[in-house]
Amino acid sequence: ALGLLASGRNALGGWLLLTFAGTLSAAGASAINQYLERDLDTKMKRTKNRPMAVGELAHPEYILWTGLALIALAVGVSAIWNFALAVWILLGAFIYTGIYTIWLKPRTSLNIVIGGAAGSCAVLSGGAALGAWNDPLVWLLATLLFVWTPVHFWALAMAYRNDYANAGFPMLPALVSMPAAARWTALHTYLTVASALVIGLWPQIDLIYLLPIGLVSAYFLLKTQRLLRQPTGKTAMALFHASNIYLAAVLVVVLLMPLWR
Template sequence: MITRTASRPVPQTATFFQTITMLFKLRIVVLLLFAGVGGAFLAARGFPGFGALILLTLTGGSAAAGASALNQYFERDIDAEMNRTRKRPLVMGAIANPSWVLPIALALIFVPSLAVLPFNPALAFWSIAGAVIYVGIYTLWLKPRSVLNIVIGGFAGTCAVMSGGAAVSSSAAVWTQPGAIILGLLIFLWTPTHFWSLALMYRQDYARVSMPMLPVRISPRESAFWIALHTVATGFAALALSATVTIGWLYLIPIALATGDLLLRCVRLYVTPTGQHAKSVFLASNIYLTVVLLMLCITAGKIF
């Protein structure tokens, strides 16, 4: 039986900064930008330059923030019924005119991307593609209908990596560099591990709103098996990056240790599929991806 972890209380009188942070999911945006930076380092085979990183932030970061706001706008009724999400700004009435969220979010997605379209169409394409996949394919289509929702939705994270590569150069030969492709695959494989462990924590929440997340449709132990399987695949992708010319072997040891730690947590979850162990995997998956991206940038950028 899964014990749901209580959601962290958020004051109804949230500050403007807290409201913006929650509405645009800025923590997730930062992680996606970090993935994009990793793609930029791999595509450049070293430090990509501040110009490319600023361009990536303005386009990819804005698109991710806009997509996050649209996700909450379209799911505000469902969010109100779930313990995990009922403190979000649109549910709590923290935004005086919720109807403004829609045009602002769309502007964040399209205006920066269309601005770079004439001189970097690849960056514009990947930035918009990530938002379309997250909002259109994942949020509106697959999430309420299919257990494959987050699997297909993982392509949005892959688009973040491709955006980073495209920020370095609009040339197809750059953003199809093998290291960037492997990193994009890693993000795709990592996403189910991350979100299924979260869904396992809040299994009753998702069941209450009839959301067909995989942990709702199958038993906790079966869910733990699929989480572990995706973790193994993610680990192989992470370790495969060490074989690329750009990364080198300095990357290998810390990633091997981090992979082993995450797998151990998955084994514990499989043996004892509780909310506490699901939370352990969820938090560790965040740390894992951060470590992978950090070591990638350090080694690819030849910082040491």
């Protein structure tokens, strides 16, 4: 959506290419992630029923090669028409599988903070599809995704902190007290809301954007405040769902902005 706003032109071909390549790359990265974590998934209630965790696949190694092939196909097809799109898709897949899944997730509590850059690459891929990846507005939304990611995953990890501890993943909520995890999560909520509100001050965005985003921001902050007051799995899961609603609301409102102007 921000790529469309920044480019100021109809780019159906870019959208179609992004949808095709993005879907392939996301599927490939997810397949690789589940292959690499198939043994650890058996130790977590949330993931123990995944196909590779329960041994439904006779040759799970095929999933690894399939995932790599999907990413390669996405990058190859993109490179033919849009080299910048190919670069951002490849970088996003590499950050998610190579940096986050293999290196950061099993080693540091900062895993999701740095791994959130994979989500930013998805936004930059959208901008690249329309020839606007270097537009400041696109980078602003990429920043929003980066600071939103810890809220989303830490809230989930607070609700499933025993799962992560059993699997040996050093997710922050599994290493610190629930009140401390709530404070770190709240910090990123504030950064997310600030980033979303700054988008409304951009010239390409009408100020009407601030009305719905202000309302959903209040809802997001309310759920965060409840987590701070009562840091439990229940309030953490409520914030997790609120984070999904918040990001969806921002993206939908931004998407509708060209219709308003």
